[in-house]
Amino acid sequence: MTLHVPTIFIALLMAIVLFGAALAHAGDVRTGHGALQRWAWGTWCAAGGFVLLGSRLMLPETLSVIGGNTLIALSLLLTGHALHRFLREADVPRWQVALVPLQTVMLLAILDLPLARRTALLSLFYALQLAPSVWLIARHVARSERSMRMVGATLGLTVLALLLRTAHATLDPSAYADFFQASLGNGLTYLAAFLFPLGAGFGFLLANLERSSRRLEQLATHDALTGCANRTLFDAMLQATLDQSRRDGTPASLLVLDLDHFKDVNDRHGHLAGDAVLRACAQALKARLRASDLLARLGGEEFAVVLARSTRADALRVAEDLRAAVAGLDLAAIAAFADATPWHVTASLGAATLPGGTAVAPDEFYGQADRALYEAKRLGRNRVVHATAAILGRSMPAASATEISSTGASDRAIARTPVP
Numbered sequence: 001m002t003l004h005v006p007t008i009f010i011a012l013l014m015a016i017v018l019f020g021a022a023l024a025h026a027g028d029v030r031t032g033h034g035a036l037q038r039w040a041w042g043t044w045c046a047a048g049g050f051v052l053l054g055s056r057l058m059l060p061e062t063l064s065v066i067g068g069n070t071l072i073a074l075s076l077l078l079t080g081h082a083l084h085r086f087l088r089e090a091d092v093p094r095w096q097v098a099l100v101p102l103q104t105v106m107l108l109a110i111l112d113l114p115l116a117r118r119t120a121l122l123s124l125f126y127a128l129q130l131a132p133s134v135w136l137i138a139r140h141v142a143r144s145e146r147s148m149r150m151v152g153a154t155l156g157l158t159v160l161a162l163l164l165r166t167a168h169a170t171l172d173p174s175a176y177a178d179f180f181q182a183s184l185g186n187g188l189t190y191l192a193a194f195l196f197p198l199g200a201g202f203g204f205l206l207a208n209l210e211r212s213s214r215r216l217e218q219l220a221t222h223d224a225l226t227g228c229a230n231r232t233l234f235d236a237m238l239q240a241t242l243d244q245s246r247r248d249g250t251p252a253s254l255l256v257l258d259l260d261h262f263k264d265v266n267d268r269h270g271h272l273a274g275d276a277v278l279r280a281c282a283q284a285l286k287a288r289l290r291a292s293d294l295l296a297r298l299g300g301e302e303f304a305v306v307l308a309r310s311t312r313a314d315a316l317r318v319a320e321d322l323r324a325a326v327a328g329l330d331l332a333a334i335a336a337f338a339d340a341t342p343w344h345v346t347a348s349l350g351a352a353t354l355p356g357g358t359a360v361a362p363d364e365f366y367g368q369a370d371r372a373l374y375e376a377k378r379l380g381r382n383r384v385v386h387a388t389a390a391i392l393g394r395s396m397p398a399a400s401a402t403e404i405s406s407t408g409a410s411d412r413a414i415a416r417t418p419v420p
Helices: 005-024 035-054 061-088 099-110 115-143 147-171 184-221 231-248 262-269 271-287 312-327 362-378 398-405
Strands: 252-259 294-299 302-308 347-354 384-386
Touching: 005 035, 005 184, 035 061, 035 184, 061 099, 061 115, 061 147, 061 184, 099 115, 115 147, 115 184, 147 184, 184 231, 231 252, 231 294, 231 302, 231 362, 252 262, 252 271, 252 312, 252 362, 262 271, 271 294, 271 302, 271 312, 302 312, 312 347, 312 384, 347 362, 362 384
Parallel strands: 347 384
Antiparallel strands: 252 302, 252 347, 294 302
C-alpha cells in the first residue's frame, strides 16, 4: 500500500489556503491586533513554504529547499508567538526567534546530504521547534479556554508525527529517495506532520471565539471602567438576594456609596484623573468585601454593595470599613498625572437592612438605602447612616451620625455567615 505524496501535497496546500482565507475574515485579523493575526501570518507562511517546496522542478533546488523550509520554520515561530500572546500576553522568547536563522544555516550545511538524511534532520528540528509551544499550552490549559485542549493535543500529535518521520527516514532511507516518492511511510508521516497543525489552527480559532464571547458577556454585566458589576447585574443579584432572604429567613443588607464632591476631582485634575480615582476606589472597596458580596457601579461616582446574610450591625461595620478604605487612599500616587501633592476623597454611605423572612420590592429596598445616603450627605458627608433613622423622617444629630460611622471599624463583619 502506498500514498501518493503529490496528491497529499496539493490537498494540504489547498486546505492551508482555505484556512488562511477563513482567518482573513476574522475580526481580530482585520483590525491588525492580537494573537489570531500572528496565527494567520503563520498560515500564509506555511502556504508559501509549500509552494516553494513544490516548485523544485521549476526552481533551483537551493532556492526551493532553503526558501520553503525557512518559511515553514517562520510559520512555526509565528504559531508560538500567537500562543504566547494568547496565553501569557507576552512575546515569544528570543531564543525561539533565533531558531529560524539557525535552521537556515543548518540547511546550507546539509544541502549536499542525501534527501533521507535531510528529511530526518529537518523533521527533528521542526519537532524541537514546536515542542516549547506544546509545553506552554500544557502549563496554561487549565486556566484557558476549553478549545486550547484541542490545540495542545493536535500540536502534540504533530511533534509525535515529526519524530516518527525522523525515525522512519533514518531506518528506511529508500522510502525518501525523492521528495514526491509514493510510499506508505513517506506519505503517512508527511500527511500527519502537516494535517495536525491545521486541526490546531481550527482549535485556536475556536479558542479566540470563546474568549470573545466571554468578553462580550463580561461587558454586558460589568462596568468597563472599574470592572464592578453594572446596573443590570446589580438588579438581578439584589432580587436574588431578597428572594433568598425571604425563603431562608436570613437578613440581607444593602449599601449605597457616593464619592463626596467628585465633580471637584474632575474639575481640578481632569477626567483622566477622575477615571483613575474611580478605578482605585473600586479596587479598595473590592479588597474589603467577601467573595460573595456584590460591588456594583450604578453610574458616575455612585456604587452599591449587596450583602447577603448580613445584619444591621454587619452592614454598619462593613460600611465603616469601606468609608475608611476610600478616605485612606493617597490618590496623588495612584493618579500619577495629577500634581504630586497628597490628596484624598471621601465617601458617604447609606445602609438598609431587611429582616429575614420579609418580602420587599427591590426598588423600595434600594430607596431606603438611597434616602439614608442623602441623609449622610446632609449631615456633612464622609459618614455612614442606616435607613432606620432616615426613612422614618427623624433628623439624626451630627454626633449620632459620627458615632455610627466609627463603630466597629476594627472588627468588621467577620462573623457574617458565609454564603454558599
